[in-house]
Amino acid sequence: MTKVTFITPDEERIEVEAEDGVSLMEAAVNNSVPGIDADCGGACACATCHVIVPDSFKSATGTPSEDEESLLDFLDNRQDNSRLSCQIEVSSALEGMEVVVPEEA
Numbered sequence: 001m002t003k004v005t006f007i008t009p010d011e012e013r014i015e016v017e018a019e020d021g022v023s024l025m026e027a028a029v030n031n032s033v034p035g036i037d038a039d040c041g042g043a044c045a046c047a048t049c050h051v052i053v054p055d056s057f058k059s060a061t062g063t064p065s066e067d068e069e070s071l072l073d074f075l076d077n078r079q080d081n082s083r084l085s086c087q088i089e090v091s092s093a094l095e096g097m098e099v100v101v102p103e104e105a
Contacts, residue, residue, distance in 0.1 A: 002095050006033045006051070009103040020092060024085035024099070025049040035101035042086040047071040049085040050078075052100040060093040077102045 001017040006028055008014065018027035028036035028049070037048035044067050053061050061083060064072065068087050072078050085099070 002090050002092055005098040007100045008034050018090040020090050022090050024088040051085045052079050053081045053083050057097045061088045
């Protein structure tokens with residue numbers, strides 16, 4: 001199990017223990033993290049699981065695919081470290097990561 005903290009738009013900190021191999025989005029949904037709607041169920045088709053990854057974990061979360069980049073481009077609140085949590089696989093490399101769930105633009 002890997003501990004990850006989600007920081008919601010109202011600055012609530014929700015620490016979850018996620019099973020390695022699941023997506024970060026699944027970990028959020030399974031723990032009722034506000035702001036992670038996951039409307040498409042993790043199919044990289046909606047961008048309702050948008051998170052901001054800290055610089056220190058950018059390499060551990062991998063590089064966004066072309067499809068993910070396309071969806072992120074439509075977001076008004078996109079940042080350099082924006083990712084779709086459905087595209088990030090939980091592993092021990094993410095232990096202690098704190099991701100921000102941005103306000104909807």
